[in-house]
Amino acid sequence: MFKDEDLDPIQVTSLWKKERDLTDSGIQTRELETFDVAVQSIKRKHRQVQTDEDIEEDIRLEDDDSPELSDFMQRIGPLMIHELQKNMRSHAFDVVLTLTCYLRYGRYDHEDWCTHKSALCTWNLDRRTLDANKPDTVMDLSSCLMCIAYHPQKPGLIVGGTFNGEVLVWDLSREDDILVASSGIGDDSHREPISKVEWVKDQDAKGAKYKIVSVSSDGKILVWQRNAKKHKLKLSDGFILLTESLPRHLRVKAKRGDQEMGVTCISFNPLDETTFLIGSESGGIFKCSTNTHGTPAGRELVSSILLSSPVTFSFSPHHGPVYSVDSSPYHRNLFISCGTDNTARIYSLLQMQPVLTLEPSAGYLYSAKWSPVRPLVVAVVTESGQLLLYDLKRSRTSPVHKLNSSERNRPLYSVQFNHKQPLLATAGADGLIKIWHLSDDLTSPEANENDVLEEIAGAALK
Structure with missing residues (x-):
């Protein structure tokens, strides 16, 4: 039923190992090329300079002991010293000063x-x-x-x-x-x-x-x-x-x-x-x-x-918003107002209608002020950047001074007199405050001004 049997051997060739073929080949890099270039440093040169020699000038003053010159100096000297001291405190040439805010x-x-x-x-x-x-x-x-x-x-x-x-x-x-x-x-x-x-x-x-x-x-x-x-x-x-x-x-x-x-x-x-x-x-x-x-x-x-x-x-x-009212410091019944109807009006407390109307034709009027030193002077600022100064003794219709306070015609919103110095300030939409020095004709009281003011106020009773 079972028996021993010998079989013929079988040989299988291994495939994991294989002889490789080798070939020799040569490679060559590109030849490196070098160049020599000469450079030169900055040349410096020295030059001599010569300053001007300070020469002391010999100032010669002429002696003059004449009595006429002595009398002149004694007479004019105190006056010159007084004027020089006055000039130190003066703002006479400060025509306008611009303050940027x-x-x-x-x-x-x-x-x-x-x-x-x-x-x-x-x-x-x-x-x-x-x-x-x-x-x-x-x-x-x-x-x-x-x-x-x-x-x-x-x-x-x-x-x-x-x-x-x-x-x-x-x-x-x-x-x-x-x-x-x-x-x-x-x-x-x-x-x-x-x-x-x-x-x-x-x-x-x-x-x-x-x-x-x-x-x-x-x-x-x-x-x-x-x-x-x-x-x-x-x-x-x-x-x-x-x-x-x-x-x-x-x-x-x-x-x-x-x-x-x-x-x-x-x-x-x-x-x-x-x-x-x-x-x-x-x-x-x-x-x-x-x-x-x-x-x-x-x-x-x-x-x-x-x-x-x-x-x-x-x-x-007014025919529009009122932007400013200001009572007269010289008459208890008078005040000035202005607004968007392009007019500045002077009223009396004794009647409804204005006693005087100013129409400068300059657009909206944003502020009007009485002068603290002259009863008949008022200042008005406009939408077009103008400062208008009225002297009611000289004219009741036109300003005596019309000044452009804004370079680009921007509106001026405020005007204010200084009560201690002949100065006036304006401020507007361009962000500038300007200080004006007022001339003598606007700051020196004139004769009979209060009588003229009383005449204007008296128009309310007629």
């Missing part, structure tokens, strides 16, 4: 919220080292500064109003913490940009103390007391301009009479500080009194004090 008071072309950075800049014009491009003081603000006013007796105190409705007070005499008071933002503050701020003498306080009055396009006229210890401004009194104060033909029938109306400017009577004038966005001009409390504001207006209308009389309105 890159961030001036603020912008007037806001469409909604204010997100601009602003600054308050000051210069001292009496400094011999005055630099027009470098202010003496710069205070940065987080909102546009719309208006400022210096304290009447303490020039270091400045009050300003911002676009956000805040009233701020700075004291430049302090080395640090220059901001000394603020109204803050709340129910008692303005809710719209502040149009004007003023220092007004406090009739109830002992001594020369001043209150701050601010007006805004929210219709509020607020009176502030400064609390020096708490660095705050406290609301002490207030008023509001209501649509019921407008003449009947200017009222909008759909609006209630207790609706507020924007205030654009204010001026207190220098001879009766209980009386003040306000201009409005609607063109109306109103005589007001701090002793009058008329119709109260509507219920929707929140305030810690009762706000009521101060209006006692309304004048014939």
Whole structure:
């Protein structure tokens, strides 16, 4: 069944190992080529130079001991010394000085919220080292500064109003913490940009103390007391301009009479500080009194004090917003106003219609001011960048001086006289403040000026 069997062997040749064929071949690199180039360093040469020899000039002075020369020098010497000393203090040749304010008071072309950075800049014009491009003081603000006013007796105190409705007070005499008071933002503050701020003498306080009055396009006229210890401004009194104060033909029938109306400017009577004038966005001009409390504001207006209308009389309105009102410092019944109807008007408190109308045909008029030294001189600035100076004794229709204050015909928004020096300042949309030196004919009072002013005011009684 099983048996042993021998099979023939089978041989299988291995394939993992194979003899390789080798071939020898030669390769050659490209021959390296070298070149020799000669270079030369810079040649230097020496030359002799010769400076001019300093030669001392022999100045020969002629001796003159004549009595005539001696008498002349004794007579003219004191006069020359007096004039030289006078010239050191004089600004006679400072025709115009341009001060560049890159961030001036603020912008007037806001469409909604204010997100601009602003600054308050000051210069001292009496400094011999005055630099027009470098202010003496710069205070940065987080909102546009719309208006400022210096304290009447303490020039270091400045009050300003911002676009956000805040009233701020700075004291430049302090080395640090220059901001000394603020109204803050709340129910008692303005809710719209502040149009004007003023220092007004406090009739109830002992001594020369001043209150701050601010007006805004929210219709509020607020009176502030400064609390020096708490660095705050406290609301002490207030008023509001209501649509019921407008003449009947200017009222909008759909609006209630207790609706507020924007205030654009204010001026207190220098001879009766209980009386003040306000201009409005609607063109109306109103005589007001701090002793009058008329119709109260509507219920929707929140305030810690009762706000009521101060209006006692309304004048014939401008045909557009009023940008400036200014009471005459020489006559208790006269004031000047201007606005977007291209006219500047002089009114009397005794009648509704203006007693004199100036029409310079220069576009909108943004500011008008009475001269503090000449009763018949007024200054007006225009939309076309002109400074107009009127002398009502010489002409009641045309300015005696018409000056271009803006090189690119940009609007001028503000004009202000200096009460101690013959200087006038203008400021406009080009970011420049210009200081003008007034000539003698605009600063030297003339005979019978008050009589002429009385004649103009008397036209109201005819």
